[in-house]
Amino acid sequence: xxxxxxxxxxxxxxxxxxxxxxxxxxxxxxxxxxxxxxxxxxxxxxxxxxxxxxxxxxxxxxxxxxxxxxxxxxxxxxxxxxxxxxxxxxxxxxxxxxxxxxxxxxxxxxxxxxxxxxxxxxxxxxxxxxxxxxxxxxxxxxxxxxxxxxxxxxxxxxxxxxxxxxxxxxxxxxxxxxxxxxxxxxxxxxxxxxxxxxxxxxxxxxxxxxxxxxxxxxxxxxxxxxxxxxxxxxxxxxxxxxxxxxxxxxxxxxxxxxxxxxxxxxxxxxxxxxxxxxxxxxxxxxxxxxxxxxxxxxxxxx
Numbered sequence: 001x002x003x004x005x006x007x008x009x010x011x012x013x014x015x016x017x018x019x020x021x022x023x024x025x026x027x028x029x030x031x032x033x034x035x036x037x038x039x040x041x042x043x044x045x046x047x048x049x050x051x052x053x054x055x056x057x058x059x060x061x062x063x064x065x066x067x068x069x070x071x072x073x074x075x076x077x078x079x080x081x082x083x084x085x086x087x088x089x090x091x092x093x094x095x096x097x098x099x100x101x102x103x104x105x106x107x108x109x110x111x112x113x114x115x116x117x118x119x120x121x122x123x124x125x126x127x128x129x130x131x132x133x134x135x136x137x138x139x140x141x142x143x144x145x146x147x148x149x150x151x152x153x154x155x156x157x158x159x160x161x162x163x164x165x166x167x168x169x170x171x172x173x174x175x176x177x178x179x180x181x182x183x184x185x186x187x188x189x190x191x192x193x194x195x196x197x198x199x200x201x202x203x204x205x206x207x208x209x210x211x212x213x214x215x216x217x218x219x220x221x222x223x224x225x226x227x228x229x230x231x232x233x234x235x236x237x238x239x240x241x242x243x244x245x246x247x248x249x250x251x252x253x254x255x256x257x258x259x260x261x262x263x264x265x266x267x268x269x270x271x272x273x274x275x276x277x278x279x280x281x282x283x284x285x286x287x288x289x290x291x292x293x294x295x296x297x298x299x300x301x302x
Contacts, residue, residue: 003130003136004135004136005110005126005136005138005139006136006137006138006139007106007107007135007136007137007138008106008137008138008178010181011181012181012182012183013182014106014137014182015106016105016106017105017106017107017134017135019298020103020107020134020297020298021103021104021105021106021107021297021298022103022104022105022152022296022297022298022299023105023152023154023155023156023299023301024152024153024154024155024204024207024299024301025151025152025153025203025204025249025296026154026204026205026206026207026249026251026299027251027299027300027301028250028251028252028299028300028301029075029078029080029248029249029250029251029296029298029299030079030080030081030297030298030299030300031080031081031083031296031297031298032075032080032081032082032083032294032295032296032297033083033084033085033097033101033128033294033295033296033297034072034075034082034083034084034085034097034293034294035084035085035094035095035096035097035293035294036084036085036086036087036094036095037064037065037068037095037283038087039087039088039089039091039092039094040061040064040092040093040095040283040286041059041061041092041286042059042285042286042287043092043093043117043286043287045115045117045287046196046287047194047196047241047287048196048241048242048243048284048285048286048287049285049286049287051241052285052286057285059282059285059286060282063282064282064283067278067279067280067281067282067283068095068280068283070278070279070280071256071278071280071290071293073278074256074276074278075256077276078250078254078256078276080250083128083132083297085097085100085124085125085128086124086127086128088120088124090120091118091120091121091124093115093117093118093121093286093288094118094121094124095283095288095293096148096288096292096293097125097293097294097295098146098147098148098199098288098291098292098293098294098295099111099113099118099121099146099147099148099166099197099292100113100118100121100122100124100125100147101122101125101129101147101295102147102150102295103295103296103297104137104152104179106137106182107134107135107136107137108125108129108134108136108137108295109136109137109138109139109140109145109175109178110122110125110126110129110136110138110139110140111125111140111145111146111147112140112141112143112144112145112171113144113146113166114144114146114165114166114167114168115166122139134297137178138178140171140174140175141174142170142171142173142174143168143169143170143171143172143174144165144166144167144168144171145167145168145171145172145174145175146166146167146197147295148166148196148197148198148199148200148291148292149161149162149163149166149167149172149197149198149199150167150175150198151198151199151202151203151204153204153210153228153230154207154208154228155301156183156184156185157184157185157187157228158176158179158184158185158186158187159187159189159198159202159221159224160172160175160176160186160187160188160189160198161188161189161190161191161197161198161201161202162188162189162190162191163190163191163192163193163195164190164193165193166193166196166197172188176188187224189217189218189220189221189224190218191216191217191218192216195216196287197292199245199246199291199292200213200240200241200243200245200246201213201216201217201240201245202217202221202225202245203245203246203247203249203291204249205233205247205249205255205264205268205273206249206253206255206273208228208229208230208231209230209231209232209233209271210225210230210231210232210233211232211233211235211244211245211247211264212225212232212233212234212235212245213234213235213236213237213240213245214232214234215236215237216237216240233263233264233267233268234263235261235263235264236263239260239261239262239263239264242260242261242284243258243261243284243288243289243292244258244260244261244262244263244264245261245264246258246284246288246289246290246291246292247261247264247289247290247291248290248291248294250276251299251300253272253273253274254273254274254275254276255268255273255274255275255276256276256277256278256290257275257276257277257290258277258278258279258280258281258284258289258290259277259278259279259280259281260279260281260284261277265277278290
């Protein structure tokens with residue numbers, strides 16, 4: 001079977017896909033890719049999991065699976081078709097499907113992972129897209145690039161964070177060049193690696209509305225969001241480090257939020273959004289939330 005790893009037109013002008021693809025993080029979610037729970041366990045490769053392990057917390061797979069299924073029920077209630085990455089014992093963190101690929105209007109980009117024990121996840125992502133018949137936009141080959149740092153703020157506009165680790169300057173520069181040739185704005189901002197990914201600090205909640213931990217994000221990011229007329233819900237540092245910003249916009253003024261994200265739930269309810277709030281604490285203590293666990297495959301903008 002012929003399955004090219006690049007449909008991207010080198011000088012831009014790539015034709016958008018008709019059956020797959022997204023233009024923003026806030027359009028109505030129709031198809032989503034979720035990572036498997038089968039072999040998930042906490043690994044101390046990030047500050048969140050280290051903090052809980054050092055405090056004596058214990059992982060319980062049965063509880064994690066029950067919470068995972070509660071999250072899946074939200075997608076079903078929201079009429080979202082759920083797809084799954086293949087489960088492999090050597091990939092315990094492939095549950096976080098956000099990182100191994102990112103979706104664009106022109107098809108997925110296959111990422112390159114930073115942590116040695118996650119580097120094979122790109123193969124599993126590629127296998128899924130091949131089996132689903134979803135054409136690949138391109139593959140990152142210059143440095144590291146992880147999906148948790150990347151988001152389509154709105155049609156034509158990308159926000160991408162980088163710490164120099166999970167997303168390196170070289171990886172970011174490569175992807176930035178692709179989007180700019182397609183005529184998109186690509187705003188890059190550097191942050192401290194302590195914060196894992198950009199989606200720990202900033203995630204879109206709805207059109208022109210973002211959850212942001214203003215205490216930690218760079219001032220240049222706040223100024224840029226303001227220039228885009230994006231309203232901000234400020235998330236306290238402690239809640240952000242427990243993945244309180246790490247949420248999924250379902251579109252149509254609906255949002256998937258972890259139960260423990262008290263501030264964001266209150267603010268979303270006050271704004272009239274429909275809130276789904278499953279308890280996923282056994283999963284988030286390993287360093288990833290609902291946003292980390294999914295990769296949107298198709299969204300309808302209106």
